[in-house]
Amino acid sequence: MKLIKLDAIDSTNDFLKALSSQDELENFTTVTAENQTKGKGQVGGVWKTEAGKNLTMSVLVKDFVFNNEEVFNLSLVVSLSVAEVLKSLNIPNICxxxxxxxxxxxxxxxxxLIENTLKSDGRIMSVVGIGINVNQTNFDELPTASSISVISGKPFDKEELAILIVEKLKEKVQLWNTSAQTFWDDYFNFLFKKGVPTAFRDKNNQDFMGIIQGVSPIGKLQVLLEDDSVAxxxxxxxxxxx
Structure with missing residues (x-):
């Protein structure tokens, strides 16, 4: 894999998108940065990370997503790849x-964070941004976060971790056509709070109870409600x- 290592950048996703628009990069080209000043989260959120302690990376994935209905497939194989690598490193209770x-x-x-770009020839190019809390130990301002070092009690090599993840992702992308159902099953087995009563809050700030049943082919969360309907x-x- 082609690995581009940067000291500091505003966003590895933005850097890789700009680079790929100017050059025909090989598939799975990866960019890492020791410090990212404008990291992005889902739907306009912000990803904050302590400089030098964590893994901030973006991976170019081409010729996998071909239409909007397939966008979640990439999200699935990326999250599954990361989860399996962390589990292989004996990080407990991964979901x-x-x-x-x-x-x-x-x-x-x-x-x-996955960002898809439609090219002039009709192909969809995906830039996969992955932020992993690796060796950071202070999460006073992020009470719901932790790192694999804190959880396991030992430090990790960030570059080795990046290589493991990209190799696992490459493997799953190549096997998708023959193993898609297996990957969906594996994703469901890792799914947090599946099958147990859970509290939710909707976009109108209304709280309700439900039970996660699964995820639709286009990535919608399926929740069994108290009236036995599935939303x-x-x-x-x-x-x-x-």
Whole structure:
């Protein structure tokens, strides 16, 4: 894989998008940065990270997403790749909080942001941003977050972690056509709070109870409500309270 290492950048996603628009980069080209000044989260959110302590990376993925109905497939294989790598490193109690946050013991370890660009030839190019709390130990301002170092009690090599994740992602992308159902099953097995009564808050700030049943093919969260109906929610339409 082609790895571009930067000391500081406003956004690795923006850098990789700009680079790919000017040059025909090889698939899975990866950019990492020791310090990211304008990291982005889901739907306009901000990803804050302590300089030098964490893994901030963006990966170019081409020829995988071909239409809007397939966008969530990439989110699924990315989150599953990260979850499996962390589990292989003996990080305990790893789960995926819909759609693609990675948690351990209810603490957020990983945020993922995927940005898709339609090229002039009709192809869709995806830039996968992954932020992992690796060796940071102070989370006083982020009470719902932690790091794999805090959870495991030991430091990790950020570059080795990046390579493991990209190799796992590449493997899953290549196997998608023959293993999609297996990957969906694996994603569901990692899904946070599946099958248990959980409190939610909708976009109108109304609280309700429900039970996560699964995720639709286009990525909507499926929740069994108290009246036995199943509602589907898009990102930012519902918040899990835990």
């Amino acid at each position: 995926i909080k819909w759609p693609n946050d990675i948690l351990s013991y209810n603490k957020k370890l990983v945020g993922i 589907e929610f898009e990102i930012k339409e519902v918040k899990m309270l835990y």
